[in-house]
Amino acid sequence: MPNYAILHEKPECLYEDYERKSELHRQTHYCPGCGHGIVHKLLAEAITELGIQDRTILISPVGCSVFAYYYFDVGNVQVAHGRAAAVATAVKRAHPHSIVISYQGDGDLAAIGSAEILHCANRGENITTIFVNNAIYGMTGGQMAPTTLLGQKTTTSPTGRDFHHDGAPMKVGEMLSALDGPTYIERVSLGNVKQIMLARKAIRKALETQIAGLGFSLVEFLSPCPTIWKLDPVDAQKHVHDVMEKHYPLGVKCDRIAERTAPPEPAPMTPLTDLPRILRLPSTEPAPLHFSEEPLDWRIRVAGFGGQGVLLLGQLLAEAGMDAGLHVSWLPSYGPEMRSGTSNCHVRLCSSEIDSPVVSRPNALLALNEPSLRKFIATVEPGGVVIYNGDSIPADCSRHDLRIVAQPFAEIADSLGSAKALNIVMLGAFLSLSHALPDSPIESALKRLVKSERWLELDRRALAVGRERVPAEEFVHA
Amino acid sequence: MAKQLLKGNEAIVKGAILAGCRAFYGYPITPANEITEAAAWYLPQSGGVFLQAESEVAAINMVYGAAASGQRVMTASSGPGISLMSEGISYLAGAELPCVIADIMRGGPGLGNIAPEQSDYWQVVKNGGHGCYRTIVLAPASVQEMADLTRLAFELADQYRNPVFVLTDGVIGQMMEPVEFPDAPVLPPPPEWSVRGDAATRKNLVSSIFLQPDELEEHIRHLEFKYKLAERNEVRFERYRTDDADYILVGYGIVARILKHVVEDLRARGIAVGLLRPITLYPFPDEELRRLAKRAHHFFVSEMSTGQMVDDVRLALAGRAPVEFYGRCGGNLPTAEEIASFVLRRIREEVTLHA
Numbered sequence: 001m002p003n004y005a006i007l008h009e010k011p012e013c014l015y016e017d018y019e020r021k022s023e024l025h026r027q028t029h030y031c032p033g034c035g036h037g038i039v040h041k042l043l044a045e046a047i048t049e050l051g052i053q054d055r056t057i058l059i060s061p062v063g064c065s066v067f068a069y070y071y072f073d074v075g076n077v078q079v080a081h082g083r084a085a086a087v088a089t090a091v092k093r094a095h096p097h098s099i100v101i102s103y104q105g106d107g108d109l110a111a112i113g114s115a116e117i118l119h120c121a122n123r124g125e126n127i128t129t130i131f132v133n134n135a136i137y138g139m140t141g142g143q144m145a146p147t148t149l150l151g152q153k154t155t156t157s158p159t160g161r162d163f164h165h166d167g168a169p170m171k172v173g174e175m176l177s178a179l180d181g182p183t184y185i186e187r188v189s190l191g192n193v194k195q196i197m198l199a200r201k202a203i204r205k206a207l208e209t210q211i212a213g214l215g216f217s218l219v220e221f222l223s224p225c226p227t228i229w230k231l232d233p234v235d236a237q238k239h240v241h242d243v244m245e246k247h248y249p250l251g252v253k254c255d256r257i258a259e260r261t262a263p264p265e266p267a268p269m270t271p272l273t274d275l276p277r278i279l280r281l282p283s284t285e286p287a288p289l290h291f292s293e294e295p296l297d298w299r300i301r302v303a304g305f306g307g308q309g310v311l312l313l314g315q316l317l318a319e320a321g322m323d324a325g326l327h328v329s330w331l332p333s334y335g336p337e338m339r340s341g342t343s344n345c346h347v348r349l350c351s352s353e354i355d356s357p358v359v360s361r362p363n364a365l366l367a368l369n370e371p372s373l374r375k376f377i378a379t380v381e382p383g384g385v386v387i388y389n390g391d392s393i394p395a396d397c398s399r400h401d402l403r404i405v406a407q408p409f410a411e412i413a414d415s416l417g418s419a420k421a422l423n424i425v426m427l428g429a430f431l432s433l434s435h436a437l438p439d440s441p442i443e444s445a446l447k448r449l450v451k452s453e454r455w456l457e458l459d460r461r462a463l464a465v466g467r468e469r470v471p472a473e474e475f476v477h478a
Numbered sequence: 479m480a481k482q483l484l485k486g487n488e489a490i491v492k493g494a495i496l497a498g499c500r501a502f503y504g505y506p507i508t509p510a511n512e513i514t515e516a517a518a519w520y521l522p523q524s525g526g527v528f529l530q531a532e533s534e535v536a537a538i539n540m541v542y543g544a545a546a547s548g549q550r551v552m553t554a555s556s557g558p559g560i561s562l563m564s565e566g567i568s569y570l571a572g573a574e575l576p577c578v579i580a581d582i583m584r585g586g587p588g589l590g591n592i593a594p595e596q597s598d599y600w601q602v603v604k605n606g607g608h609g610c611y612r613t614i615v616l617a618p619a620s621v622q623e624m625a626d627l628t629r630l631a632f633e634l635a636d637q638y639r640n641p642v643f644v645l646t647d648g649v650i651g652q653m654m655e656p657v658e659f660p661d662a663p664v665l666p667p668p669p670e671w672s673v674r675g676d677a678a679t680r681k682n683l684v685s686s687i688f689l690q691p692d693e694l695e696e697h698i699r700h701l702e703f704k705y706k707l708a709e710r711n712e713v714r715f716e717r718y719r720t721d722d723a724d725y726i727l728v729g730y731g732i733v734a735r736i737l738k739h740v741v742e743d744l745r746a747r748g749i750a751v752g753l754l755r756p757i758t759l760y761p762f763p764d765e766e767l768r769r770l771a772k773r774a775h776h777f778f779v780s781e782m783s784t785g786q787m788v789d790d791v792r793l794a795l796a797g798r799a800p801v802e803f804y805g806r807c808g809g810n811l812p813t814a815e816e817i818a819s820f821v822l823r824r825i826r827e828e829v830t831l832h833a
Contacts, residue, residue: 020683022690054677059543069683075673077546078685080569083539086531090503090543090551091673093527098675116539119532270525272663278523279492281659282480315654319483322656328483330654355738357653360813 011044013053013073020070029067033233035190035223035240036065039132042196043101044072046203050211056099057091059084061113063105064138082113085120088127096266099210100127107137110146110170117172122181124215126263128206131172131218134225135244142228146170149247169247173220177254183215185253189222191241195250213262222248296326296351298436299359301376303344304368304389309423313366314345316427316445321349323441329357342371349436364434366426368409373397387429387470389422405429405470412465421462428466481656486624487512487554489657490580490644491520493625494552496663497632499578500526501551503540505533505559508592509648510582513554534559538566538579545575546684548668550632554580556648557590557598561606567641568607571701572686576635576669578628579613580644582651583782585809593809594648596731599786602645603759610698612705614712615643615759617730621655627757629660634712636666638704645759647782649732649811705761714757715766719745723752725825726774728767728791730756732811733780739814744821751821759787764794771798776828778821780804780812 010016017025030036047056053074060068062081069076075098079087084102092100109117109131117129136154137143144154144161147169151160161169173187184206188199199221206217222244224236231239276283300317304310311332318330331346346359363384367373373388374397380386382401386393389409398404409429413422431437442463450456484492490513494502502517504510514530521528527544531537537553544551555563560581570577583598585591603615614634616627624646631642668674673682688694716734719741720726727737734755744751754770756763771777777799779788788803795801804820806812 054680055675057673057675066687069685073680075675075680076683076685077543077673078573078683078687079542080539080565083535083542083566086536086539087543087546089529090501090527090540091547091675093529094501094544094547094549095675100675115532116536119536267525270523272665275496275524275663279495279520279659280482281492282482284480315483318654322481322483328656330483331649332652354655355742356732356735356814357655358649358732358736358811358813360815 011048013044013047031227033226059102061104061108085116103130106133106145106147121176124181129218131220134223173253184217187220214260298349300347300364301362302366303372306343310343313423314347319445320441331357424459424462425466428463429470432467486621487651489624491516493628497629498550498665501544501549503537510554534562538563548672552578556584557586564606571611574639578631596782647731709761715763716755718753720752724750728779767794777801
């Protein structure tokens with residue numbers, strides 16, 4: 001029997017031998033007196049005591065704690081500078097039952113990673129962030145951090161941090177607590193043994209928050225960096241207590257644990273057999289239609305104002321063409337045109353495979369307004385069809401080598417009860433003139449694209465009126 | 479499965495989910511928005527994760543997290559967003575994490591515009607991030623290929639443990655064509671090396687840091703070996719009427735479709751023209767170009783840029799045949815007519831020169 005009692009021992013969660021290090025497998029790479037060693041031990045104790053070692057995934061940052069994975073016998077993901085909160089977000093969402101801990105220093109979290117931590121906290125991601133604030137960039141050799149105190153000399157603030165030049169030291173705990181997203185945020189200190197014991201409790205509380213599924217938790221540690229501060233370890237610890245704590249008040253910054261409830265359990269896995277339904281994949285092939293033995297190659301340009309239904313008109317042609325067993329393509333002009341200005345699309349209906357979906361020499365132009373007519377009529381192939389929404393073709397853009405129909409289709413649509421039916425009236429006119437497609441695929445395309453019964457009825461009438469107003473044999477040459 | 483008329487961008491998402499993708503992290507940008515929107519709609523219903531990130535920087539790092547967790551994951555963006563993602567892509571390649579990134583190219587540089595271009599070739603194919611890494615790059619030229627190559631992208635990403643790009647232009651992203659999906663969806667088990675928050679994976683580590691120069695060199699050589707393997711096994715291309723061709727046109731994405739029209743047009747005028755369409759931009763079909771150069775004595779490259787892929791054609795041919803370039807940019811598409819007349823003019827000059 002040993003005649004002594006073990007009061008402190010290495011937590012199971014830390015490796016016995018640090019074999020991932022290239023040398024000195026029994027000691028850490030941290031400097032004597034560095035706060036990381038203490039924080040590592042507190043964290044490892046909490047993980048071990050809470051029995052979550054197998055479930056834990058540690059996200060290590062860039063900075064002195066980049067090698068946290070040397071020590072922690074848990075799942076480890078090492079990440080880019082500042083991005084721990086983003087990576088942690090996705091890890092947790094992939095494995096909601098895991099315990100995700102992102103470990104970050106002040107340069108990493110508060111400077112380059114400020115956007116990621118802000119949004120992670122605001123989303124209330126159910127992760128725990130260990131934030132080590134030593135007011136300096138340690139790994140890179142002592143540059144100024146967002147948390148560097150006013151007057152503090154660093155290699156990049158050699159005369160001391162100046163408010164007018166560098167702004168104020170950033171209070172991360174308070175800043176994040178101003179958001180509604182986080183559940184629990186506390187600032188603790190490694191300034192003396194008593195405070196270290198309080199810090200121990202804070203880590204535990206943060207992890208318990210995550211285990212209960214209650215959302216985002218963060219513990220900010222005021223931590224000594226004796227090497228860069230050029231102080232011996234005892235003085236460095238004293239500096240944390242005497243100086244840092246004055247600017248960075250300790251305590252709970254937000255605690256909304258009582259207000260929060262855990263989200264429902266994730267749904268069971270979606271069976272793969274459900275995917276075709278979920279993805280709306282068609283189950284049955286439409287019966288192939290052989291309505292024409294002639295080789296067919298419609299290269300159609302539809303153009304008008306945004307909001308006139310230009311794109312839908314083109315899409316109806318393509319959908320119907322597909323149902324008719326043709327090769328089809330539909331290419332919109334996209335972007336701002338969707339919201340204002342002009343809109344146009346290219347449609348091809350072809351009995352053989354389509355090379356290019358780009359219609360630069362159309363054999364049919366459906367112009368819903370005058371600017372579109374002017375823009376495209378010169379590109380139409382001789383012998384091509386032009387359908388124009390207007391009383392007549394303006395004299396300065398008329399051509400005698402085209403089959404042209406000009407009618408006030410907008411007025412016709414209006415008389416049917418809605419100017420919005422203009423595109424379908426013109427579709428009727430085009431189909432009547434061109435015999436491009438039979439009726440049944442047009443009907444099936446309409447049914448697929450027009451969801452409202454009222455609109456479907458109007459569109460059917462518009463289609464019929466369009467056909468009536470432009471009998472197949474009637475070509476008006478402008 | 480029956481055919482369905484779909485936008486290229488939407489076909490990517492359906493293809494991805496059927497290929498086992500269960501996570502999507504993205505940020506809005508035109509002309510890739512339909513991908514993000516379709517992912518937001520379909521992924522949660524399919525038992526997957528969708529999250530709109532606060533930036534492309536965050537999005538690609540979320541992709542890193544999901545990939546490290548063993549999920550099949552993707553993101554989508556366009557030029558400016560891909561620029562921001564470059565850092566993360568370097569980390570993904572360094573940590574050997576598989577993922578799929580769709581880049582629906584728009585006009586650059588800077589804000590440029592939202593119209594189609596092919597000017598991300600250099601940053602995607604030659605890699606925009608730091609370090610000796612490559613990404614496999616697939617270049618769809620139809621909506622069907624948007625679905626098919628996305629599926630292939632997930633397979634290659636897992637096989638090579640590397641990011642794979644689906645690189646195309648705004649036209650292919652925005653256009654609709656009939657597409658047919660495979661009957662059998664797949665959902666492979668998570669890779670052994672992934673970190674999943676359980677006892678089985680507790681010892682796993684995902685990292686791209688190798689502190690000792692010897693270790694890092696070994697790692698880089700290992701990556702290099704994978705890329706050589708891909709160069710040997712993954713080259714894909716389409717040949718169109720090249721067997722008897724004296725002149726070869728080279729293009730990818732929407733330009734290749736336009737070039738097919740040019741081939742038909744010039745063939746009708748009695749000129750023996752063919753088309754080589756690289757389907758993989760990395761690895762590039764070098765050998766096929768050299769093989770074609772045994773017969774063809776003149777190559778024409780067309781791109782929607784001031785000439786980026788043309789460098790790779792010249793490198794591959796290494797002076798075996800003259801390489802001419804015709805490009806449009808700023809969001810303009812080259813028309814079949816203008817390319818045909820460019821090619822004809824050059825052929826006539828060649829004839830005059832040799833007369």
